[in-house]
Amino acid sequence: MSHSHSHGHSHNDLKGRNLLISIFLNITITVAQVIGGLISGSLSLLSDALHNFSDVISLVVSYIADLYSKKEASLTKTFGYKRAEIIAAFVNALSLILVAIYLIYEAVERFLDPQTIESTIVIWLALLGIVANGFSVLLLKKDSKENMNMRSAYLHLLTDMSASVAVLIGGLLMKYYGWFWVDSVLTVLIAIYLIVMGWDLFKQSFKVLMLYTPDHLNIEEISAKICNISEIKNVHHVHVWQLNEKEIHLEAHIVIEQDVTISQFDDISETVEALLFHDYKINHVTLQPEWNKDDVKDIIVQD
Template structure:
C-alpha cells in the first residue's frame, strides 16, 4: 500500500465566525421588521438568514473538526465532517424552501397590506451585510464543499434581499401587495435550484459513489496499458473521502510470479500515472498470481 500526500488549501475559520455575527444581525432585524410591517417576504428572508446562521455555525464546527488529527479509533479523523455539514445544510435549505412556497401560496390567495418602507430599508441592510459575508468566504468556497454550501446560503440571501427591496418599492409606489408573497415564492424556488446540485454531490460522497467524471473501466484500461504484465484487474473500488482525497483499491492479477521488489516498482509507476490522469490521491493494491481469472470484475 502506498499513499500520496495532497496539499490542502487552508480554510479560515475566523472569516466564518464574522459571517455568523453579520447574519445574526440581519436575522434579528428582519424578524422584528417582518412582524411590525406584516411582510411575509421579509419574514421569509429572515428565516432564510436564520438558516444561514445555523449553516455557518455547522460549517464552522465541521471546519474545526476536520483539522483534528486521526487516532487509532478514528483512522480517518473527522475528514468527512464537512461533507456531512454540506449535506445537512443543503437539506435544511430545501425544507425552508418548501415551507416558504406553502406560506406564499396562502398569502397570494389572500394578500394583506404591508409597511413597505420597513421592507425596503431592512432589505438594503441585508444586501450590504450579506455582500460582506460573501466577500469573506468567497476564496475558500472554491476549495471546500462545506464552505461552498455556506457561501451559497450567503449569495442566495444577497440575491433574495434584492428581490425583497424590489418588491418593497413596488408596494410603496403602486400598493401591489400580492408582490410580497410572490417575491417570497421566487426566493423559495431559487433556494431549491441553488441547493440541489450541491446536495447531490455531498450525498454521492457520503454514499461512496464513484466520483463524477471518472469511469472505472478507464482506470482498469490505464492500469493494463501502463503495465503489460497485469492479466486482469478486479475488486475495484473508487470513492471520495472528502473534497480533496480520491481513494482507489483493486486486486491486480499478474501473469508472472514476480518478486516483491518488481511488484513495488509496478505500484510506484501506477500511482504516478493514476494521480496524473485521474487525480487519485491514495491507492491500495493487492498483488496476486494465478488467483483469479475473472476479467475486469468490478465487485
C-alpha cells in the same frame, strides 16, 4: 499489498474567522428582519428572516465542521474528521430545500389572503440584508472555490443576498404602486431559487457520502490503462471514491503476469500510482497483488 498517498494539507486560519464574522452578521440581520417583518406584516421579509436563520444554523455547522476537519487522525478515527465538511454541506443543502418548500406553502396562503404591508420598514431592512450578506459573500468567495463546506455556506449567503434584493424591489413596488401581492410572488421566486441552488449541492455531497465513483472518472477506462502496463494481466475488485474534495481513493486487485518478488511488485505499484495520479489525480492507492488466484475477475464485485 501496496499503499500510497500523496496529498498536501493547507488550512487557512482566515476561513474560520470569516465564518464567525458571517455568523454574527446573520444573527443581526435575522433579529432585525423578524422584528421588522412582524411590525410591517411582510411575509417576504419574514421569509428572508427565516432564510437568514437557516444561514445562521448552516454557518455554525460549517464552522464546527471546519474546526473538526483540522483534527488529527487517531487509532479509533483513522481518517480523522475529514468527512465533517461533506456532512455539513449535505445538511446545509437539505435545509435550503426544506426552508424553500415551507416558504412556498406560506406564500400561497398569503397570496389567497393579501394584507397591507408597511413597505418603508421592508425597504430599509432589505438594504441591511444586502449590505451585510454582500460583505459575507465577499469574505467566503475565495474559499468557496476549493471547499464544498465553504461553498454551501457561500451559497446560503449568496441566495440570501439575492433574496434581499428581491425583497427591496418588492418593497419599492408596494410603497409606490400598492402592489401588495408582489410580496407573495417574490417569496415563491426566492423559494424556487433556493431549491435550484440547494439541489446541486445536495447531489454532490450525497454522492461523496455514498462513496459513488466521482462523475469525472470512468472505471472501465482506468482499468484498461492499468492493464496496458506490461506486467499486469488483469484488474478487478475496483473501488474508486472520494474521502473529501481533495482526496480520491482507489483500491483494486491486480493480477501479475509472473510470480514476482515484493521489490518487483513495488516497482509495478509505483508505476500504477504515477499513472493514476498524473492522469486522474487519484492520490490514495491501495493495490492487492494476485498470481494464479482463483477468484472472480470482474472489474466491479460486491464485497
